[in-house]
Amino acid sequence: MGKLISKIPDGPLAEKWTRYKASVKLVNPANKKKIEIIVVGTGLSGAGAASALGELGYSVKNFCYQDSPRRAHSVAAQGGINAAKNYQNDGDSTYRLFYDMIKGGDFRAREGNVYRAAEVSNQVIDHFTALGVPFARDYGGTLDTRSFGGVQVSRTFYAKGQTGQQCLLGCYSSLNRQIKKGNVKMFPRREMLDLVVIDGRARGIITRNLITGEIERHGAHAVVLATGGYGTIYYLSTLAVNSNASAAWKAHRKGAFFANPSFVQIHPTSVPQLNEFQSKLTLMSESLRNDGRIWVPKSKGDKRPANDIPEDERDYYLERRYPTFGNLVPRDVASRAAKERCDAGYGIGESGLAVNLDFRDAINKQGKKAIENKYGNLFDMYKTITGIDSYDEPMRIYPAGHYTMGGLWVDYELMTTIPGLYAIGESNFSDHGANRLGASSLMQAAGDGYFVLPNTISNYLADQISVAKIATDKPEFADAEKAATERIDKLMSIKGKHTASSFHKRLGKIMWDYVGMSRNEAGLKKALELVKELKDEFWKDLNIPGSAADLNMELEKAGRVADYFDLAQLLINDALDRKESCGAHFREEYQTPDGEALRNDKEFAYVAAWEYAGEGKPHILHKEELKFEEVEMKVRSYK
Amino acid sequence: MNLKLKIWRQKNAGAKGNFATYRMEDVSPEMSFLEMLDALNKKLVEEDKEPVAFDHDCREGICGSCGMYINGHPHGPVPAVTTCLLSMRYFSDGDTIWVEPWRAKPFPVIKDLIVDRSAFDKIQIAGGFISINAGAAPEANSILAQKKNADAAFDSSICIGCGACVAACKNASAMLFVSAKISQFALLPQGRIEAKERVREMVEKMDELGFGNCSNTGACEAECPKEIKLTNIARLNREYYKAF
Ligand SMILES: Cc1cc2nc3c(=O)[nH]c(=O)nc-3n(C[C@H](O)[C@H](O)[C@H](O)COP(=O)(O)OP(=O)(O)OC[C@H]3O[C@@H](n4cnc5c(N)ncnc54)[C@H](O)[C@@H]3O)c2cc1C
Ligand code: SF4
Ligand code: FES
Numbered sequence: 001m002g003k004l005i006s007k008i009p010d011g012p013l014a015e016k017w018t019r020y021k022a023s024v025k026l027v028n029p030a031n032k033k034k035i036e037i038i039v040v041g042t043g044l045s046g047a048g049a050a051s052a053l054g055e056l057g058y059s060v061k062n063f064c065y066q067d068s069p070r071r072a073h074s075v076a077a078q079g080g081i082n083a084a085k086n087y088q089n090d091g092d093s094t095y096r097l098f099y100d101m102i103k104g105g106d107f108r109a110r111e112g113n114v115y116r117a118a119e120v121s122n123q124v125i126d127h128f129t130a131l132g133v134p135f136a137r138d139y140g141g142t143l144d145t146r147s148f149g150g151v152q153v154s155r156t157f158y159a160k161g162q163t164g165q166q167c168l169l170g171c172y173s174s175l176n177r178q179i180k181k182g183n184v185k186m187f188p189r190r191e192m193l194d195l196v197v198i199d200g201r202a203r204g205i206i207t208r209n210l211i212t213g214e215i216e217r218h219g220a221h222a223v224v225l226a227t228g229g230y231g232t233i234y235y236l237s238t239l240a241v242n243s244n245a246s247a248a249w250k251a252h253r254k255g256a257f258f259a260n261p262s263f264v265q266i267h268p269t270s271v272p273q274l275n276e277f278q279s280k281l282t283l284m285s286e287s288l289r290n291d292g293r294i295w296v297p298k299s300k301g302d303k304r305p306a307n308d309i310p311e312d313e314r315d316y317y318l319e320r321r322y323p324t325f326g327n328l329v330p331r332d333v334a335s336r337a338a339k340e341r342c343d344a345g346y347g348i349g350e351s352g353l354a355v356n357l358d359f360r361d362a363i364n365k366q367g368k369k370a371i372e373n374k375y376g377n378l379f380d381m382y383k384t385i386t387g388i389d390s391y392d393e394p395m396r397i398y399p400a401g402h403y404t405m406g407g408l409w410v411d412y413e414l415m416t417t418i419p420g421l422y423a424i425g426e427s428n429f430s431d432h433g434a435n436r437l438g439a440s441s442l443m444q445a446a447g448d449g450y451f452v453l454p455n456t457i458s459n460y461l462a463d464q465i466s467v468a469k470i471a472t473d474k475p476e477f478a479d480a481e482k483a484a485t486e487r488i489d490k491l492m493s494i495k496g497k498h499t500a501s502s503f504h505k506r507l508g509k510i511m512w513d514y515v516g517m518s519r520n521e522a523g524l525k526k527a528l529e530l531v532k533e534l535k536d537e538f539w540k541d542l543n544i545p546g547s548a549a550d551l552n553m554e555l556e557k558a559g560r561v562a563d564y565f566d567l568a569q570l571l572i573n574d575a576l577d578r579k580e581s582c583g584a585h586f587r588e589e590y591q592t593p594d595g596e597a598l599r600n601d602k603e604f605a606y607v608a609a610w611e612y613a614g615e616g617k618p619h620i621l622h623k624e625e626l627k628f629e630e631v632e633m634k635v636r637s638y639k
Numbered sequence: 640m641n642l643k644l645k646i647w648r649q650k651n652a653g654a655k656g657n658f659a660t661y662r663m664e665d666v667s668p669e670m671s672f673l674e675m676l677d678a679l680n681k682k683l684v685e686e687d688k689e690p691v692a693f694d695h696d697c698r699e700g701i702c703g704s705c706g707m708y709i710n711g712h713p714h715g716p717v718p719a720v721t722t723c724l725l726s727m728r729y730f731s732d733g734d735t736i737w738v739e740p741w742r743a744k745p746f747p748v749i750k751d752l753i754v755d756r757s758a759f760d761k762i763q764i765a766g767g768f769i770s771i772n773a774g775a776a777p778e779a780n781s782i783l784a785q786k787k788n789a790d791a792a793f794d795s796s797i798c799i800g801c802g803a804c805v806a807a808c809k810n811a812s813a814m815l816f817v818s819a820k821i822s823q824f825a826l827l828p829q830g831r832i833e834a835k836e837r838v839r840e841m842v843e844k845m846d847e848l849g850f851g852n853c854s855n856t857g858a859c860e861a862e863c864p865k866e867i868k869l870t871n872i873a874r875l876n877r878e879y880y881k882a883f
Contacts, residue, residue: 130776134793141783173768
């Protein structure tokens with residue numbers, strides 16, 4: 001396999017994208033109709049891409065596993081979406097947004113891609129506004145912003161705590177317009193089971209119709225994956241429970257490299273696990289840390305109700321450790337600090353796996369009304385879930401798996417290592433380095449879909465106009481279909497005792513305990529063994545009742561869990577291989593004397609792109625060196 | 640707590656369904672309704688029986704996937720929550736709980752508690768959009784909107800497309816759902832330009848798909864987990880009369 005070529009255009013950082021667009025090959029409008037493109041996923045990235053490609057006149061086929069494209073997991077994003085508009089006159093600019101992302105990502109992302117993401121952010125806000133997304137406004141009628149995620153400017157556009165929903169419904173509406181026009185054909189309740197590669201190019205996918213169980217073949221000139229992140233590898237996470245890595249993993253097995261799989265963001269403020277049957281963890285927006293103070297009791301195992309613990313017996317550990325940033329330290333730092341206290345025996349609640357997020361002082365100072373105005377819907381949601389009124393007593397929170405910076409390796413054009421296969425949104429690895437800043441994922445997903453991909457894909461498709469419609473009776477389709485069917489048969493015929501979810505839950509526990517917020521060599525090696533044992537047990541003891549030729553949710557889950565075992569092994573190996581601490585990846589062996597992350601730029605300033613080498617064989621590591629021409633690599637400090 | 644569940648089981652669209660009885664022991668009040676069903680399904684799978692099929696995804700009340708009739712109410716007896724956020728602490732030891740799919744002609748049952756809501760997508764495809772291509776948008780702040788209108792548009796736009804309003808309505812009317820989208824766009828300057836075509840086409844599609852008429856009963860508003868208001872329907876009616 002050749003070297004990784006990132007295809008970053010020449011020229012000064014601020015001109016790269018303009019130059020690229022000026023020189024990219026175009027497809028004649030008359031030829032676009034004849035070109036078919038498959039887009040898998042209907043989140044901000046997928047629905048954005050399908051709409052924009054439809055608007056350009058291509059023939060698009062769009063897939064999702066839900067019953068409607070409007071339910072893609074982007075719908076759950078809460079806090080907001082960034083753009084470098086500088087509406088507040090507070091010194092923001094494309095460069096500053098770029099710099100914040102590069103630094104926030106702990107210098108493990110590509111300058112060229114990140115700059116472009118910042119650059120298209122303004123177009124994203126213009127487009128959403130024109131589509132009728134009801135962003136918050138000021139009294140003069142202009143758009144309002146708030147500050148988010150520990151940056152010094154106010155650049156986050158929002159629609160109460162439901163920004164993701166509003167942006168996604170905007171994407172859904174533009175998608176619907178293209179469906180009406182006949183430019184996009186929608187295939188809901190379909191799960192992609194495999195990628196079809198012909199003569200080294202992505203030419204189609206195999207799907208399962210989730211209602212009838214039918215295995216289907218779909219051909220196209222190019223395939224775009226917009227299938228989201230793999231945070232549910234921890235079982236409990238803030239993601240929708242059916243989120244999965246299967247589409248990306250299948251593409252990986254067919255030749256697409258997987259980059260930085262171990263870079264997973266653990267969000268510090270989620271509702272803790274309440275019972276053993278719990279199926280998901282609900283996020284409490286990061287914005288709460290603007291007014292809430294985080295603390296645990298000073299003495300171990302103190303189980304008194306929070307309000308009975310006097311002031312001098314409380315440890316506001318973030319304010320103690322990070323006097324400058326206090327409760328507003330970045331997500332990775334806040335999460336690790338919570339874990340440290342709980343592991344040391346200071347956690348609260350029955351499980352000891354929670355800390356207090358206390359609004360008492362803020363309410364005393366600003367009044368209940370002010371707090372209600374800012375966070376009313378979050379307090380309501382917390383009460384719906386826990387029954388606790390956090391105006392009277394502190395919220396209990398704990399970190400949870402949230403976002404995967406890792407994903408399919410892509411070049412500047414968002415193409416994977418398989419020609420004709422693209423990955424956009426959270427499914428690729430590109431823009432967030434080792435840690436993502438708040439409100440920058442919606443921005444990147446929508447930017448990729450509406451504004452980047454539609455430009456870059458024409459560079460590839462310009463050479464494809466003479467290629468006839470891809471026929472699905474080719475042997476490569478038949479082989480892929482056969483492999484998919486055989487795997488289903490294999491899963492169905494295990495006929496053991498246990499549910500797919502029970503294995504998923506056990507896998508999640510291993511990942512959380514050894515490959516979560518902090519990692520060490522011995523633990524990672526142990527995790528590898530445990531995952532392997534559990535995987536063997538899964539393939540011996542799984543049970544799926546019913547038939548594969550029918551709606552069968554146990555079968556759907558089993559396929560996803562089976563892929564997670566393989567991804568878990570790669571994720572652990574990646575974490576083992578990266579002998580440094582950076583961003584969300586904290587290796588206990590590499591820390592400063594006071595417990596902060598210790599990066600090793602000399603040896604690890606690279607993207608780890610892993611090549612699949614075949615069943616049971618070790619993956620092959622390819623390193624894409626990260627060159628910083630514009631910014632200087634610095635130590636992140638929040639003290 | 641111990642519960643008796645009466646759950647609608649139906650193999651597929653064509654099959655005849657019926658209620659099956661299950662006993663659940665040691666249900667924790669901290670579980671959500673769907674987690675309680677997860678526990679039932681785990682037991683069924685371990686006995687090699689087919690689990691109860693239901694739609695769900697986000698499990699935090701925002702995606703609109705979940706939805707079932709629980710003791711005669713869409714999303715259960717507690718106001719303003721979706722099924723996935725319905726806590727078991729609202730039930731008591733010894734309760735019998737009846738669980739059924741949405742019952743409405745335009746939403747045929749697919750299996751057990753899963754129904755086909757694609758009619759909702761069809762209505763949105765008919766006109767639930769503003770016609771603008773990526774790249775053509777003007778600078779965002781060149782479109783000004785009064786804060787009170789923008790806030791009202793937001794309140795309408797939070798509909799999650801769950802279908803509870805249709806299931807609650809004796810006429811299976813989709814007026815609340817359609818009016819939420821119509822209102823969102825009617826209240827924003829960007830949406831005014833195509834207001835007439837939009838309302839005509841969405842209403843026409845709604846009728847064509849077999850949703851019933853609105854007779855102002857208000858069951859939809861009472862059962863809507865997102866508290867979408869009947870005033871949206873009044874606005875839809877006004878927009879509709881203006882459109883001819
Ligand atoms: C609780 C929460 C809050 C968040 N808040 C914010 C925020 O405030 N700001 C921010 O910027 N970011 C936020 N994020 C992150 C952000 O929401 C996501 O990263 C982003 O929306 C991902 O969009 P996407 O288009 O890549 O994928 P998704 O929206 O996840 O969509 C994935 C799509 O792929 C489809 N799919 C997946 N697998 C298959 C398959 N095998 N076959 C067929 N289809 C498949 C699904 O059906 C779906 O349509 C939040 C995330 C979470 C979990
Ligand atoms: S109006 Fe309410 S009940 Fe009807 S689909 Fe929307 S959210 Fe559901
Ligand atoms: S599962 Fe998403 S709203 Fe209930």
